[in-house]
Amino acid sequence: MKDDILHNWQKKSTEHQKQYKQFLNRADKNKVLKQLPALHEAAFEKINCLDCAACCKNYSPRFKTPDIKRISKHLKMRESEFIETYLRIDEDGDYVLQVKPCPFLGAGNxxxxxxxxxxxxxxxxxxxxxxxxxxxxxxxxxxxxCPIVYYVLEKLSS
Structure with missing residues (x-):
């Protein structure tokens, strides 16, 4: 990737987990929240989600009631049919996808x-x-x- 901070980011992210945890535990909430918009934007300028899509390939979002209503309507399916076809209830009691990668992930991510x-x-x-x-x-x-989360945590905690 274009930025040195991103070189070998997955390995560095694993190595820095303890550092991130310590930072998040002692972070000044107001100071961090002020920094987030600029760091978020900077990360998205350097990283294209379509190059990665690891979130869509390996994890499931929670599907809340409004999501289920909106998506099933869009797909012209009954909500019960949408749930039966795509979702299951996880250990937290949330609706999540039955399969990985996400069945809605298409060509070019x-x-x-x-x-x-x-x-x-x-x-x-x-x-x-x-x-x-x-x-x-x-x-x-x-x-x-997610390289974006890694990037933001690196910038915040350094």
Missing amino acids: LCSIYEVRPSDCERFPYTDEDVILKRQQLTLKNATF
Whole structure:
């Protein structure tokens, strides 16, 4: 990739997990939240999600009721049919995809339901919102497969 910080990022992300956890635990919330918009934008300028799509290939978003209603309508399916065809309930009681990669991931890593995608997909990787601090376990996991989360954590914690 174009930036030295991104060279070998997956290996470095794994090695830096403890450092990230310590940073997130002691971070000044207001200071971090002020930095996020610029770091989020900088990360997206350097990293093209369509080059990666690791999130779509390896993980499932939660499908909340509004997501299910919107997507099933878009696909011209009954909600029950959509749920039966694509979803299962996970250990947290959330609807998630039955299979990986995401069945809506198409050629060139494009999403076939992009305009009606789940809110989790729309918000991912959460690098411009307080989720990065509030859900530390999720942030740490996301840093292991998403170069954008890695980039933002590296810039914040350095």
